[in-house]
Amino acid sequence: MKKENKSKIIFIIIILILLIVLGVLGYFIYNVYVNNMVQKDYTELSSSVSQTYDVESDTEKNKAPKNPIDFKKLKKTNKEIFAWIKIPDTNINYPILQSQKADDYYLHRDIYGNNKYAGSLYIEYCNSTELTDRVTVVYGHNMQNGSMFANLHKFENPSFFKKHRYFYVYTPEKRLKYEVVSAHNYSTKHIMNSYNFAENKVFEDYLKFIQNPRSTVKNVRKKLDHKLSTEDRILTLSTCLNVGDGRYLLQGVLVKDEYTR
Numbered sequence: 001m002k003k004e005n006k007s008k009i010i011f012i013i014i015i016l017i018l019l020i021v022l023g024v025l026g027y028f029i030y031n032v033y034v035n036n037m038v039q040k041d042y043t044e045l046s047s048s049v050s051q052t053y054d055v056e057s058d059t060e061k062n063k064a065p066k067n068p069i070d071f072k073k074l075k076k077t078n079k080e081i082f083a084w085i086k087i088p089d090t091n092i093n094y095p096i097l098q099s100q101k102a103d104d105y106y107l108h109r110d111i112y113g114n115n116k117y118a119g120s121l122y123i124e125y126c127n128s129t130e131l132t133d134r135v136t137v138v139y140g141h142n143m144q145n146g147s148m149f150a151n152l153h154k155f156e157n158p159s160f161f162k163k164h165r166y167f168y169v170y171t172p173e174k175r176l177k178y179e180v181v182s183a184h185n186y187s188t189k190h191i192m193n194s195y196n197f198a199e200n201k202v203f204e205d206y207l208k209f210i211q212n213p214r215s216t217v218k219n220v221r222k223k224l225d226h227k228l229s230t231e232d233r234i235l236t237l238s239t240c241l242n243v244g245d246g247r248y249l250l251q252g253v254l255v256k257d258e259y260t261r
Contacts, residue, residue: 178252
């Protein structure tokens with residue numbers, strides 16, 4: 001009798017383990033499917049609102065650069081889309097949003113407001129959508145399928161970092177060109193809540209920090225287009241680390257602000 005009860009218990013335990021394994025596997029498959037669908041949605045959106053052309057070769061003399069983004073169409077999709085970011089040789093080609101409801105509204109919502117783990121690229125309400133603050137932080141998930149801000153980790157490769165000096169942000173009227181200053185690991189410390197960038201000394205210290213990050217994982221541009229000063233505007237792109245707690249940051253300084261045609 002005891003032997004029979006023991007067999008039943010072992011059988012139940014095996015069934016429970018199998019159910020747990022199947023549940024975890026199902027959850028993983030579901031997330032992969034959903035995340036791939038999210039990327040497909042963004043790819044289709046990009047195709048419908050963005051013209052394909054080499055952003056870095058658009059330097060016609062005495063001509064304003066083209067604006068490849070159809071912001072009128074984007075605004076019909078979601079009026080909280082205010083900009084679009086393109087990083088050459090990555091799949092980072094996405095709209096940027098700012099919610100009027102809550103800072104983290106788009107953390108797990110797509111541009112249509114649907115609940116999606118991958119979320120959207122966004123800034124918090126403390127930053128201006130004009131991108132005129134001394135420091136603006138753009139947040140995005142580090143997705144396993146390579147979407148959202150996962151490709152920021154390409155800048156961990158010294159060769160890729162060296163060859164990819166600039167990235168671009170479009171607004172309805174402008175193209176903003178940023179030079180990559182550094183890419184590095186960072187703590188979980190909230191940048192905008194931790195620094196008062198209105199104070200020159202605080203901003204000066206931050207500029208020194210991004211040129212010499214206190215991290216063992218970092219790439220730094222040794223020679224920039226110009227010496228950084230309190231007149232500069234920094235765009236900090238923030239995502240999760242591949243392993244462990246903390247953030248991975250790409251620091252860019254605005255080097256050209258021009259109207260588009």
